[in-house]
Amino acid sequence: MEIRDPEPDEAERIQEVVDSSMTTSFRLSPGQIDAITDEQLSDEAVADKIDDDETVLLVAETGEDIEGEAIAGFVEGRLSDDGEWGEINWLFVDPEHRGHGIGTALYEAAADALRDRGVDHVCVTVLEANTEGHQFVEQFGLEHEADRRVEIAEESFVKYVYSDPDADLDLPTDETEEDAEAEEFPETERSDGQLTATTDGGETVYVARDEEESGTAAPFYAAYEDADFSEQFGFYCANCGSLDISLDNMDRLECGDCGNSHASRSGESYDDSYL
Structure with missing residues (x-):
């Protein structure tokens, strides 16, 4: 397995990984999944994120292709506006490739890449609808510290924010847990x-x-x-x-x-x- 930067022409395969992962693991309708994928990971969006110095994009490429597709996972992170935090906001593994440590490798590589850009702390956001994703994040010792309401494809979703409980910094979120609950x-x-x-x-x-x-x-x-x-x-x-x-x-x-x-x-x- 190799963790590397993606190329713009690999956006379609990234979309396939994200779509199959969300269909398998998220309590979302097919329409919601398509809308999220189209907005967040369209060909243009992927190209823009690759060129953005504040964003980290990585893919996991396996040596054993399934139907000729080598990319088995994808992770996206970004720097907070104040530069104090790094945030991992999307992480997906193709269901056909799960159980081989790809998710862990992507998480660790993205966290290292964000720290290499000068941040001391890394948080992770997980859509509330992704139940198993919460359990995955918690295995790294992160705890649910806050909620964030986000607008994606003209629909409102709640993301849980996970961080190191010992980190003494304000989380990069605009809402308190109570605010998010009031809207939800x-x-x-x-x-x-x-x-x-x-x-x-x-x-x-x-x-x-x-x-x-x-x-x-x-x-x-x-x-x-x-x-x-x-x-x-x-x-x-x-x-x-x-x-x-x-x-x-x-x-x-x-x-x-x-x-x-x-x-x-x-x-x-x-x-x-x-x-």
Whole structure:
């Protein structure tokens, strides 16, 4: 395996690696994956990033090609505006090549490249939808220190920011974790550490963040009448904050306020395997 700088004409293969990795490992729709790939890693975007002195791009090339494709992984990093931090913001490994240490090699090479450019600390950002990516980052001793809301392809996503817990610097993020949560869960509050919403009649319900159903605009979450999550009230729409959610006999959810909808089993084609 060789870690090297990419060439502009390799953008198409990088896009293939990113697309297959996200399809396998991210809780995102095909449309969201295509939009992210098209915006972040188009032919023009890759060429611009290669020429950008503030950006680190590296690919992993294997000696055993699969269908003639040697590039098996990709990583992108950048320098913070103040030059104090380096940030690794994308890391992907082709599912056919996983389990051979490629992700680790890419992470270490990108971190070294950022330090060679003068930074003392490196953080990593991981999309919230990438569950296994969080576990991968944590094996390097990094901890979830903050959240950042980012706009990609005209859609809002949350990235978790991981860093060395001993680093005594302000993280390169524009939002606090509370700010990101407020945007991700509109019309909610915190009550004794739990996320709550209020019905039109003034009743408090409890939102279960780990009971998520996909939606066309944003996820739905189960809502309960009690803090122990024993009596379900219904569902909460993360797109607009409404609790006016209908459920038909086909298990299809629809928000009465914004039209956000969920078709039963729409997310079952994705799994969480990663590196």
